[in-house]
Amino acid sequence: MNFTGQEASRYVERLIPSLAGSLQADVLLVPPFTALSVVSEKVRDAGLLLGAQDLYPEPKGAFTGEISADMLKDCGCRFVLAGHSERRHLLGETDALVNKKLLAGLNAGLDVIFCLGETGEQREKGATKQVLESQLEKGLSGIRQSRIEGLVVAYEPVWAIGTGVTATTRQAQEAHCFIRTWVQGALGQEVADGLSILYGGSVSPENAAGLLAERDIDGLLVGSASLDPEKFCAIISTAQ
Numbered sequence: 001m002n003f004t005g006q007e008a009s010r011y012v013e014r015l016i017p018s019l020a021g022s023l024q025a026d027v028l029l030v031p032p033f034t035a036l037s038v039v040s041e042k043v044r045d046a047g048l049l050l051g052a053q054d055l056y057p058e059p060k061g062a063f064t065g066e067i068s069a070d071m072l073k074d075c076g077c078r079f080v081l082a083g084h085s086e087r088r089h090l091l092g093e094t095d096a097l098v099n100k101k102l103l104a105g106l107n108a109g110l111d112v113i114f115c116l117g118e119t120g121e122q123r124e125k126g127a128t129k130q131v132l133e134s135q136l137e138k139g140l141s142g143i144r145q146s147r148i149e150g151l152v153v154a155y156e157p158v159w160a161i162g163t164g165v166t167a168t169t170r171q172a173q174e175a176h177c178f179i180r181t182w183v184q185g186a187l188g189q190e191v192a193d194g195l196s197i198l199y200g201g202s203v204s205p206e207n208a209a210g211l212l213a214e215r216d217i218d219g220l221l222v223g224s225a226s227l228d229p230e231k232f233c234a235i236i237s238t239a240q
Contacts (some may be wrong), residue, residue: 001032001225005139008035011229012042018233023047024240026219028079031065040076050078051079051113054087056098059108069108081107082114083139085158095138102139106147113152113221114139117175120159127180136182148187153179153197154221158199162224169210172199205234212239 003011008031019027028049029038031064040050052075056066072080082105083098105112116135118128132155143151155175160167167175176197186193199211200221211217220239225231 003031003035005035005038008032009038009042011063011178014047014229015232016042016046018229019046019048021235023236025236027236030079030081030096033075036072036075036077046206048078050077051080051081051111052074052077053084054099055082055105057097057104057111059104066159069105070111071111071112073108077110079111079113079152081115081154085115085117085156085161088115089119089158095135099139099141100193102151103142106143106150111150113154115154115221116179117155117156117158117201123157123159128175132175132178133182136179136186140186141211143187145187148191149197150195153183153195155179155197156200156221165203166202166204166207166211167199169214172201173213173214173216176214180216202233205231205238207239208235215226235238 026049028051029039029043030051030053032053035051036052043050052072054062054073056068059068059070082101083093087093102112102114116132116139118131122128122131159165159168175197179197180192180195185193196218197216198219198221199217200223202227203220203222208220211220220235222232222235225235
């Protein structure tokens with residue numbers, strides 16, 4: 001919950017000139033709902049992608065305060081998050097609700113970044129893989145093969161989000177490898193090979209290179225560091 005429309009506009013105006021030359025990596029901005037339209041106008045010719053932080057699974061109706069997939073597309077969004085850890089653990093979103101949001105986004109033509117990850121207590125109990133397997137199984141239930149190319153997975157260990165504590169490259173790679181292996185078994189080798197799996201959890205300019213060097217880490221879901229254009233540009237530069 002950062003940036004008014006005006007603040008988001010100024011942020012993008014600072015960010016774009018710093019991305020000199022042609023981008024060699026996909027750069028996605030995910031501002032709050034109230035800033036989507038103004039950011040869309042700013043990034044349209046800059047080669048940047050736009051996404052939303054959430055959506056409601058129903059296409060329309062009496063759901064005061066909620067946002068549908070078509071509304072997001074109308075604002076210029078190509079992507080949407082589903083199941084971000086803060087929504088799961090602060091707002092009580094269940095795997096079943098995350099699944100509905102994921103399917104609604106994909107079926108409406110949006111690319112969906114499906115977020116999952118374990119808490120610190122679950123990791124300490126050695127339950128990381130069991131938690132990820134359960135979230136994958138429930139979150140991807142009913143996914144259609146025709147929309148599978150719109151799926152992105154983001155592993156975000158809850159204990160590393162906003163804490164300054166990052167998973168070690170080994171911990172992150174182990175989780176990403178498990179996710180890809182599970183997807184291979186459930187959806188096939190081709191899907192697993194083509195799936196982008198992002199890491200999110202206290203990503204910074206200092207740890208980005210090490211994380212991206214791992215075989216199964218395809219990109220980064222940047223949190224607080226993205227609020228500073230200079231830090232975000234440093235991470236983008238590393239990715240390129």
